[in-house]
Amino acid sequence: MGTGRDEVWANLAALLTQLARHLDQAERLLAHLPHLPHLPHLHTAEVDRAEERGPATYQRVLAIARQALGYLTELTDGTRRVYAPRGGIALRRSTGDCQVLILGQPSGDDAAEFIADLRQFDQRLQVSAELCGLLLGLALRWSAAGFAPPVVLASLGEHLPQFLTLGQALLQDEG
Amino acid sequence: MSVRDALKRLSDSVIDLSNLEVTTYTGKLDQAIDASTGQIKWDEFHPASGKLTLVAATLVRPNLNTVNFRASDVLGADNRVLLELHNAAVDSARNGRMALLRMFTSMLPLHTGG
Numbered sequence: 001m002g003t004g005r006d007e008v009w010a011n012l013a014a015l016l017t018q019l020a021r022h023l024d025q026a027e028r029l030l031a032h033l034p035h036l037p038h039l040p041h042l043h044t045a046e047v048d049r050a051e052e053r054g055p056a057t058y059q060r061v062l063a064i065a066r067q068a069l070g071y072l073t074e075l076t077d078g079t080r081r082v083y084a085p086r087g088g089i090a091l092r093r094s095t096g097d098c099q100v101l102i103l104g105q106p107s108g109d110d111a112a113e114f115i116a117d118l119r120q121f122d123q124r125l126q127v128s129a130e131l132c133g134l135l136l137g138l139a140l141r142w143s144a145a146g147f148a149p150p151v152v153l154a155s156l157g158e159h160l161p162q163f164l165t166l167g168q169a170l171l172q173d174e175g
Numbered sequence: 176m177s178v179r180d181a182l183k184r185l186s187d188s189v190i191d192l193s194n195l196e197v198t199t200y201t202g203k204l205d206q207a208i209d210a211s212t213g214q215i216k217w218d219e220f221h222p223a224s225g226k227l228t229l230v231a232a233t234l235v236r237p238n239l240n241t242v243n244f245r246a247s248d249v250l251g252a253d254n255r256v257l258l259e260l261h262n263a264a265v266d267s268a269r270n271g272r273m274a275l276l277r278m279f280t281s282m283l284p285l286h287t288g289g
Contacts, residue, residue, distance in 0.1 A: 007188045012275065015181040022178060072278070075271055082215075088204070091264055092217050098268035099220055100199040100260055101207055102230070111256045115263040122270035129274035133281030139178045 009094075013076040019132065020069055022139040026152055027062050033149060058153075061160055064167035068131035071124050071170075081121065083114040091118065127169045134159055134166075189275070195235040197268050199261040202227035230254075231261040235269065 078094035088103035089110065106114075138155050145151035176184075198220070200207075206226045209216050222229045232244040245258070 008185070008275070011181070011185040011188045014176065015178070015185050018176065018178040018181045072274070075274060079271070089260060090215055091267070092215075093264075093268055093271055097195070098197040098264050098271075099217055100197070100264045101215060101217075101220070101227070102199065102201045102257055102260060103204050103207060106256055106260075108256055111260050114260065118263055118267050122267055122274075125270060125274045126277055129277040130281040133278040136178070136182065136278065136282045140182070143178055 009076050013073070015136075016069055016073050016076065016132070019135055019139055020066075022142060023062060023065055023069065023135070025147055026142060026156075027059075029147055029149060029152055030058050030062070033153075057160060057164075058156055061156060061163040061167070064163055064170065065131060065135045067170060068128035068135070068166075071128035072132050075125060079121070081114070081118060083110070083117065089114045124170060127166055131163065131166045131170070134162060186279075189279075193237060195268050195272060197233045197235075197261065197265045198222070199230045199232070199257065199264065200227040201230050201257060230257045233261070233265045235265070 075093075078092060080090070080092050082088075082090045088101070089106055090101045092099045138159065141155050142152050200220050207215055207220075220227060222232070228246065229244075230246055234242040236242075
């Protein structure tokens with residue numbers, strides 16, 4: 001197993017830890033602001049209810065980002081999927097390698113269910129990666145600005161539609 | 176370490192991403208599970224371990240050239256399912272790597288614009 005791969009995954013894990021800390025800091029900041037601005041300009045297909053244009057939207061976006069971080073962290077921790085209704089199918093993916101274990105004689109239906117579950121997980125992973133990329137861009141801005149509230153609010157407000165759209169995709173995948 | 180430092184470390188190390196290996200094994204429960212813990216003994220799976228049978232292996236090189244191995248004595252007509260599962264795992268492993276790249280590409284407009 002190559003050390004290069006191990007290093008990539010360790011560095012990704014470190015980055016995700018830093019992102020989680022920035023998210024914590026942004027959450028604390030928002031919690032202490034007396035008034036969060038409304039977002040009357042926010043009109044997207046995904047945000048069509050009035051209450052979703054209110055201040056709670058900021059918290060919702062941070063919650064979406066946290067969920068995405070969780071999915072991506074699963075990648076660095078070593079993804080495991082186990083499916084054993086009759087026979088047994090298990091998969092472990094870590095540091096660029098992937099192992100599959102098949103016990104007994106799984107039926108075509110068992111395999112199809114396992115593959116569908118795996119694809120759904122991978123779709124969530126792709127959306128989560130995109131969300132984490134957005135968050136990373138914001139975190140760099142927040143950090144450079146010393147978490148100045150106007151910068152945090154403006155940058156979040158600017159990208160709320162993208163977060164909400166991707167968050168919706170994440171929820172749909174969770175079924 | 177700042178988020179910027181963490182990002183730089185990750186960016187620097189991504190170029191080291193090497194081969195992607197996917198291996199599929201089959202066998203019996205007692206060969207794969209640690210009786211004392213009930214956990215799967217993932218780290219003991221090797222083609223030469225003699226406990227489990229290697230069904231298929233795929234190596235994807237960084238340039239996307241791919242080397243495939245199929246155990247012909249295991250993969251008979253009845254074992255189409257094993258190969259389907261192996262192929263799904265190869266797709267999944269590729270997706271895992273794609274996720275990492277996607278994070279970079281979605282970050283780029285914000286990073287350069289900010």
